[in-house]
Amino acid sequence: MNTKYSDLIGQTYEFPQSEFTTKEDTLTFHGIPLEQLAVQYGTPLKFTYLPKISENINRAKDWFNKAMTDxxxxxxxxxxxxxxxxxxxxxxxxxxxxxxxxxxxxxxxxxxxxxxxxxxxxxxxxxxxxxxxxxxxxxxxxxxxxxxxxxxxxxxxxxxxxxxxxxxxxxxxxxxxxxxxxxxxxxxxxxxxxxxxxxxxxxxxxxxxxxxxxxxxxxxxxxxxxxxxxxxxxxxxxxxxxxxxxxxxxxxxxxxxxxxxxxxxxxxxxxxxxxxxxxxxxxxxxxxxxxxxxxxxxxxxxxxxxGSFTVGESGGAIYEVLYQKQQNDREKWNMINSSFITTLPDTWAINKRFIMLPINRWNDEYERVLLGGLTCDSDDYYNSEQHMNAIYLPKFKKDKPLYIGFFNTGAYQESIGGFGGLQHCLIPHPKHLLLQRDEQGELQVSVFKEQQTAAQLLDILGYERQEQIKSIQEKEQEIAS
Incomplete structure (x- = not known):
């Protein structure tokens, strides 16, 4: 009887695929052993496989150049x-x-x-x-x-x-x-x-x-x-x-x-x-x-x-299933050690699907589950009602860690999720005022947080600092004055 997770995937899809294959009972992505990353660096974690960016750019160039020649x-x-x-x-x-x-x-x-x-x-x-x-x-x-x-x-x-x-x-x-x-x-x-x-x-x-x-x-x-x-x-x-x-x-x-x-x-x-x-x-x-x-x-x-075509397929996220909650006769909730709302916001905001696969235990029996995030928000989930296909994963076992990966997440998720203070399209967060009244009822206004500056965002994004950021700060001071 074919009850292993690897059997399920093999019967449902053409597998292995160009970027996904298995070695023993663990998943590799472009030949990278993902379980090793999860164990060595801990979870939750995100990764960016940079060569995929260049690969997709050159695929598109080849398609257009070939069409133009033909x-x-x-x-x-x-x-x-x-x-x-x-x-x-x-x-x-x-x-x-x-x-x-x-x-x-x-x-x-x-x-x-x-x-x-x-x-x-x-x-x-x-x-x-x-x-x-x-x-x-x-x-x-x-x-x-x-x-x-x-x-x-x-x-x-x-x-x-x-x-x-x-x-x-x-x-x-x-x-x-x-x-x-x-x-x-x-x-x-x-x-x-x-x-x-x-x-x-x-x-x-x-x-x-x-x-x-x-x-x-x-x-x-x-x-x-x-x-x-x-x-x-x-x-x-x-x-x-x-x-x-x-x-x-x-x-x-x-x-x-x-x-x-x-x-x-x-x-x-x-x-x-x-x-x-x-x-x-x-x-x-x-x-x-x-x-x-x-x-x-x-x-x-x-x-x-x-945009998404360039960078989307370079990104991924790995989580660990912390615990399984049997909420009723039908619902088994696998709780991940992160939040979908904060780390994969498109799954919550626009019901976007990503490729989801277990990282390890491919030779174990599987079960149908729902995935829940750590927040107290009822929308912090990823399941078969929000997404067309049911979710199947290796059976939860307390003594055997289960890692799961979401793939092709490289576009938009960091900025929409607010990585380090980022905002979508780099639109800065606005100045935030605190309003209160004194004992006489007069309005008192104080600035809680100034609007973000270009220098702050470039710092978050990893661009070289020193003279460039100093120059930007000087421009911003001129504008303010």
Missing amino acids: LNYKGTYQYCYCTKSSHFSHILQEALKNDIHLETSSAFDIEIIENLKQQGFVTNDTYVICNGFKRERYIDNITRLLNNGHHNCIPIIDNYEELDLLTDGIKDTFKVGIRIASEEEPKFEFYTSRLGIGYKNIVPFYEQQIKNNDQVELKMLHFFINTGIRDNAYYWNELMKCLKVYIRLKKACPSLDSLNIGGGFPTKNSLAFEFDYEYMVYEIVNQIKLACDEAEVAVPHIFTEF
Whole structure:
């Protein structure tokens, strides 16, 4: 009778897989003995397997370059890393080994880029695509980057006022892009993305604000949909609408030569995961070429901004099952020595699935369980009701430690979970005031905590300090004064 956990996996999935295999009764990840890590370093722990970042970057480059060669596509391909997926210095440094470019989403990203330039990881030839809604500090930082000679910094115009704010501070000519406010998937709560400018308004915006502005050169049209790149009617429909806008804009603006199709390649979230990346890339390039050839306009250079695809599959987390609680006839709760809410917040916030496997005891009998975190919050769990498949693990035994791993967790979890004080997209936590009244009833206000600074966040993220942080602190003092 096949009752071992290894039998269950072997009967359910194609196993072993490229990154997962077993040695005796323990799991290895890219050949790394995970139980040894858990025993040596203790749990809970997180890890980042840096070579996977370079591997995925070069996979995507190969897909696009092959498609362009096969289709005789005359444009070029540029891979950008979406920094908001993970801002850590070790992530950026690994990614930048592969001749790539960067996409930013907030003010402090620019300080990171300046730090990387000082260290030699970024040059003025590196494209910096500046997305997002731009507040004063973000505008100031983009202005500084351009005025210091970073000619390949391309602000993507997100609203009608940004162009005037940029031209006020930038000394020389500069390039810009325009982001399309794509329509959201029908089941989404809102009809249109809050980001960008509407399809029908893009050509008029160019005619009114850019065409006769000698300081500004429109180079890029930016397209992104929230659900990412998928082989479904919604994605292809939105891409076709984008191409119609590109063609109309190209005919009105000869300097336009680049199409940014954003990101959204899926990452592996199950041992049964299937996605034909190469086919999707070929069809995207093919549809762009067909549309441009039919309209008799030159094909654009293609940019992508892959974040989760770049870094997601490099990350993992290992926990130990502390105890099993039999709550009723049906529910066995395996309590882990951490919290899903704090260490894997997407499992709680958006019901995201990750690959979950035991690290050891693959030759033991298995049982169906629920997984619970240590907090007192009722939502701190990971189970078959929140996720499509039931959870099976080797049977709990007090005298035999059981380690479990969650894999492909490398994107967003640290910033959303607040690692060391991080915030999503490096938006700083706001100033916090304490309000109270004295004996006469007069309001008393004191500052409990100042707003986070760029220097503090760069320190958390592991960037070199000394002169760079001192310089940032001096800038912040100037702004404050």
